Amino acid sequence: MVRAGAVKRATLVAGVLLAGCTGTQSALDPGGNQATTLLWLLGLMLWVCGAVYALVVGGLIWALWRSWRRKGAAIGGPTDARWERALPVAAGAIVIALTVLVTASFFADRALFATRGGPALEVRVTGHQWWWRIQYRDPAGGGWIETANELHLPQGRTVRLVLGAADVIHSFWVPNVAGKLDMIPGRTNVLDVTARKLGWYRGQCAEFCGTQHAHMALDVKVEPPEAFRAWLAAQAIAVVPPAGRGAAVFAGACGSCHTIRGSAAAGRAGPDLTHVAARRSLAAGTLATTRGNLQGWIAQPQAIKPGTSMPAVPLAPADADAVASYLMDLR
Ligand code: CUA
Numbered sequence: 664m665v666r667a668g669a670v671k672r673a674t675l676v677a678g679v680l681l682a683g684c685t686g687t688q689s690a691l692d693p694g695g696n697q698a699t700t701l702l703w704l705l706g707l708m709l710w711v712c713g714a715v716y717a718l719v720v721g722g723l724i725w726a727l728w729r730s731w732r733r734k735g736a737a738i739g740g741p742t743d744a745r746w747e748r749a750l751p752v753a754a755g756a757i758v759i760a761l762t763v764l765v766t767a768s769f770f771a772d773r774a775l776f777a778t779r780g781g782p783a784l785e786v787r788v789t790g791h792q793w794w795w796r797i798q799y800r801d802p803a804g805g806g807w808i809e810t811a812n813e814l815h816l817p818q819g820r821t822v823r824l825v826l827g828a829a830d831v832i833h834s835f836w837v838p839n840v841a842g843k844l845d846m847i848p849g850r851t852n853v854l855d856v857t858a859r860k861l862g863w864y865r866g867q868c869a870e871f872c873g874t875q876h877a878h879m880a881l882d883v884k885v886e887p888p889e890a891f892r893a894w895l896a897a898q899a900i901a902v903v904p905p906a907g908r909g910a911a912v913f914a915g916a917c918g919s920c921h922t923i924r925g926s927a928a929a930g931r932a933g934p935d936l937t938h939v940a941a942r943r944s945l946a947a948g949t950l951a952t953t954r955g956n957l958q959g960w961i962a963q964p965q966a967i968k969p970g971t972s973m974p975a976v977p978l979a980p981a982d983a984d985a986v987a988s989y990l991m992d993l994r
Contacts, residue, residue, distance in 0.1 A: 690838035694860035697841035704771040778855045783823035790833030790846040793875040794947040811934030813882045816858040817891035824854045834870035843869045858885040874970040880948025901925030909989025912982045941994045958987045
């Protein structure tokens with residue numbers, strides 16, 4: 664009975680520990696070529712370094728046990744010849760282990776950059792305190808289609824992410840897709856990603872960038888190429904020239920910071936909201952996109968994300984309601 668209980672507990676603990684390895688934000692559950700390469704390298708390093716660690720600790724325990732057994736006896740002398748044989752073996756093992764790791768790193772690096780120079784879909788991602796500006800090259804016009812906080816990737820196609828920052832250093836990291844890369848003001852870094860596994864993933868800014876660094880998340884969707892094309896075509900469309908109270912209030916109160924293409928709102932300081940209701944979350948992964956959350960965010964941004972650049976805009980209840988209705992229609 665006791666044994667059965669212990670097995671059950673051990674299984675439960677192992678299950679909980681292993682569950683931490685999968686999920687939408689895990690480098691141990693790759694959904695793309697680059698993440699797979701990195702996981703392979705991590706596994707190799709773990710095994711080689713684990714073996715070295717086991718040998719060192721084993722040797723230490725053996726030495727301690729030996730000296731404990733011989734307590735009082737003279738140490739040294741006859742073992743010198745053995746050391747002379749053991750040292751070259753140990754040195755050789757170290758050289759071999761390091762050579763294996765260096766060679767593996769070299770080939771992993773080559774694999775990560777193998778797509779450089781080939782045809783790729785270009786997407787600009789710019790880090791802001793605390794959200795992501797995302798711009799896709801328009802396949803029709805050649806201009807840029809802008810969105811925010813939600814990155815769509817076509818399955819199986821290499822996408823070139825051109826990373827920059829508008830204010831401080833951020834770091835782009837979608838662990839299931841690729842390794843992290845810094846976003847530095849005044850500099851451009853390039854990250855090629857080839858996503859393979861369909862689904863939603865979660866990215867997270869990986870460089871401390873201020874009080875709301877933890878609330879700088881990114882929704883990533885890997886979808887079939889045809890679904891991606893349809894999504895991009897929908898993103899390219901400006902809204903029909905809006906009429907009504909919501910549009911008018913928005914243009915006056917919010918339009919100096921936010922753009923809604925096709926309307927009078929053309930601000931550049933905050934995220935483009937042309938298709939905001941089609942996104943999965945609000946405020947860079949902080950809230951699910953629901954009408955209630957949207958209204959709460961407009962009324963109390965500083966309570967939800969203290970320090971955010973978005974001020975609380977005092978609106979009459981009827982106006983706040985109209986703005987929320989207007990935004991929730993922007994799909
Ligand atoms: Cu942006 Cu941390």
